Amino acid sequence: MKLSYKKNFSNCFSGQAHLEPLAWIFALMNLIFVTGAMGLGVFLLVQSLPIMKAEGLDFWLGENWWVGETYGALSMIVGSLMVTALAVTLALPIALSAALYTSEYLSPSLRRGVKGVMELLAGVPGIIYGLLGISFLAVTVKESFNLLYGNTLFTAGCLLAIMILPTVLTLAEDALHAVPIEYREVAEGLGLSKLQTALRVVVPQASSGIVGAILLGIGKAMGETIAVLMVVGSLDRIPGWNLFVSGQTIPSKLGREAAEALGSGLHWSALMGLGLTLFFMVSILTYSGTRFTEWSRR
């Protein structure tokens, strides 16, 4: 990856490309992007250094977040993981089977309709889902499970599942649909049924795209702030294995406290530490996902 980039770059200088002014603009834009992405990581790291010095490993292992005294992020990390896991468990079966049906069975005009709706839904801002969550989902969860209150980790997980469903569905469908038609023709010519073709030929071919769609969905669920903040209950505690209690996720904590902590030393640094933690969690996930597809293809 790195090598080819270098090669392209040197081509840009050795050939006629440098005479083309637009190429310079593109190169500049590229530089802006790379600096920005690296700058973000460096910024988070530098800003969270004071809390790492003050708390050390206890920042990740501590349960108590008492502003001005001690900062332990474990309850938010656990909350984030639980909510994301629930969202993915609920959304994946629906998203993947619907994607397969849309790509392989629907007529082109119906498929365009479904895709249009899904892409529209994928673009709806989190705050809208949050309003839906607080006015409808929280009340429904409270009543159907006979709970004391509806602002629970379960509610947040359900809401996130609804939110990531269109993204995962439409991206997975893209991956399935991009498999060349010849594969299907050959498979059906060999006597495979439509379902066998879809499951044995199309899905394996599209696997890396599908994994990409899932990873994007997980990333979106993990980072969603405002919608979760409105329904999760925002109480810093480790919920154990119980999903039907209030809790806190990393983004909801950041959303609640960032404005207050801006520029206030250790508290701010602790929030930046949370940001860094989230950054790493998503990075590790993406990395292992990519590795997994490479491994499974071999």
Add this chain to the structure above:
Amino acid sequence: MARFKWVGLALLLLMGWSFVGDSAAETGLRIQIVGSTTVLPVVSHAAQQFMASSNTRILVNAGGSGVGIFSAAQGRADIGMASREISSNEKKRFKNSDLKTHSVGLDAVACMVSSEIYQSGVRLLTRAQIAKIYMGKITNWKEVGGPDKKIVVIDKEHHRGTRHVFMRYVFGNATQRTPGTILVTGSNNEEQTKIAQSDSAIGMLSFAWINEDVRAVIIQDQNGKFAPTLKAVQSGRYPIMRELSLITRGEPKGKIKAFIDFVKGPEGQKSVVENGYIPVGVETSKP
């Protein structure tokens, strides 16, 4: 290729334009106000009236008293709204900012319960009972004369003005930690919604947020019983009172001073009353 050049040029122009647009807005007369959601309805109402007779633009944003005080001190906003005093910690932190407090009204904080609890007969809570509920020592309404239902204890984010005032009364400590808490909320509207959606919740809110779903109880302590009525507040007997204030960095000048005077003046004070607060200048024996 020529087409692409035009696209590139258009993009660059667009970027340049966005910078210019920003700096042009900066030169206009604009007052930024941020902070307490308790003070917000008064200020945004006053701001609308003020803008009708002036070319000044006023932007009012929520965030909480902590954010209001911090933003004023850092110069991120022209005026900060606060529904509590500047704490000693903040005084130390912002000692170079020369913060000035301008009182615009008085408010009382009530202990709120869900209407179902109120209707079932819980009309009075003692200070000790409220303390025990927030410490997690009382967890069922039947222990305080209500139905056999678990209590949903609703707290506010720890920097919120309402919480400071309420906790100082209940525990004598504005930043008391409350292990009995089940839900944490931010703005007054958010807390009001969550109390209303539950049928067994307890929380803390200004009088202005009392409605059919969110009811205030009588508070009892060693000095007597205090009904959550405007009359009790005006007599100065109600125990959980606080000043609503606007905070500036240094003495306000020009348009900012004009607006603060407007809020303190007759029209601003009218919106203080309309929002359920007590105007400044009304004689109370205990501020």
